[in-house]
Amino acid sequence: MKKKEIIVRCWIDIDGMRFFGPGRLELLSLIDESGSIAKAAKAMGMSYKKAWDMVDDMNTRGKKPLLVARKGGDKGGGTELTDTGRKMIARYGKLMTKLNSIVEKNGDILNLV
Amino acid sequence: MKKKEIIVRCWIDIDGMRFFGPGRLELLSLIDESGSIAKAAKAMGMSYKKAWDMVDDMNTRGKKPLLVARKGGDKGGGTELTDTGRKMIARYGKLMTKLNSIVEKNGDILNLV
Numbered sequence: 001m002k003k004k005e006i007i008v009r010c011w012i013d014i015d016g017m018r019f020f021g022p023g024r025l026e027l028l029s030l031i032d033e034s035g036s037i038a039k040a041a042k043a044m045g046m047s048y049k050k051a052w053d054m055v056d057d058m059n060t061r062g063k064k065p066l067l068v069a070r071k072g073g074d075k076g077g078g079t080e081l082t083d084t085g086r087k088m089i090a091r092y093g094k095l096m097t098k099l100n101s102i103v104e105k106n107g108d109i110l111n112l113v
Numbered sequence: 114m115k116k117k118e119i120i121v122r123c124w125i126d127i128d129g130m131r132f133f134g135p136g137r138l139e140l141l142s143l144i145d146e147s148g149s150i151a152k153a154a155k156a157m158g159m160s161y162k163k164a165w166d167m168v169d170d171m172n173t174r175g176k177k178p179l180l181v182a183r184k185g186g187d188k189g190g191g192t193e194l195t196d197t198g199r200k201m202i203a204r205y206g207k208l209m210t211k212l213n214s215i216v217e218k219n220g221d222i223l224n225l226v
Contacts, residue, residue, distance in 0.1 A: 003128050008212065011120045012226055019117075019226060062226040084225055091222040098219065099121065102211050109204045112197055113125055113132060113175040 004110045006103045010096060014061055020088060027054055028081065028089055031067060035078035055079070117223045119216045123209060127174055138205055140167055141198060144180060148191035168192070 011021035023044075030040035041051035059065035066085035070078045081089070124134035136157075143153035154164035172178035179198035183191045194202070 003126075004132075005126050006208075007124045007126055009122050010216070012222065013116075013118050013120055014226060015116050064225075088222075088225050091219070091225065095119075095215070095219045095222060098215050099212055102208070102215060103123070106204070106208045106211065109125065109201075109208060112177075112201050112204065113127060 004113055006107065006110065008096075008099045008103050010092075010099060012092075017061075019061055020058070020092065024054060024058060025089065025092055027051060028058075028066065028085060031055075031079055032081050032085075032089070035070065035080060037079050058085075117226055119220065119223065121209075121212045121216050123205075123212060125205075130174075132174055133171070133201060133205065137167060137171060138202065140164060141171070141179065141194065141202055144168075144192055145194050145198075145202070148183065148193060150192050171198075 009022060012019045026044060027040055027046075030043050031037055034040055034043075037051050037055055038048050041048045044051070055067050059067055062084075064084045065082050066088055067079050068082050070080045122135060125132045139157060140153055140159075143156050144150055147153055147156075150164050150168055151161050154161045157164070168180050172180055175197075177197045178195055179201055180192050181195050183193045
């Protein structure tokens with residue numbers, strides 16, 4: 001029995017260049033959990049440099065930064081999501097839920113393959 | 114003013130490998146119009162070999178072929194869509210219309226970027 005599935009992906013582009021999508025959602029979520037770009041990069045099997053470049057891009061190319069350096073305190077620094085970063089995760093997640101629900105309702109296309 | 118947009122893409126995978134998506138939809142549609150794999154390949158700026166390999170994959174990896182050789186007659190051969198091929202174009206098109214309509218309704222995510 002063959003495994004057949006419908007895959008849906010969604011990205012936000014700015015000036016024709018990818019700005020946000022599944023990879024950055026994962027990175028943002030992992031930074032939110034760990035408070036650390038290094039830990040998030042490691043969890044994704046990605047170099048720190050690549051993760052940092054993504055964070056820098058997310059912080060500079062949009063209207064407002066998605067991430068911000070956390071000030072010292074008990075945990076001694078780290079990185080956290082801005083209000084915009086949180087809203088991005090929430091709205092992108094909602095959008096993906098809706099898209100996946102459309103895909104589920106149209107599963108009969110798989111009967112053709 | 115930056116150009117901001119939401120991009121949605123959809124593919125059908127068989128056993129974890131792409132079987133149908135935007136590129137093959139275009140190829141299938143162009144073969145349907147022209148009756149020719151060579152003309153369709155040229156229109157897409159793709160080598161004949163690559164187009165032929167895609168056609169072969171679409172004809173062998175699913176349940177039924179999506180394309181079939183047209184028998185001689187006035188037009189002297191060529192390639193045409195099978196009933197399954199036509200249904201695939203129609204249903205994939207419908208699915209993409211629905212996905213794009215969800216994206217349009219959720220355009221407010223672009224206010225974040």
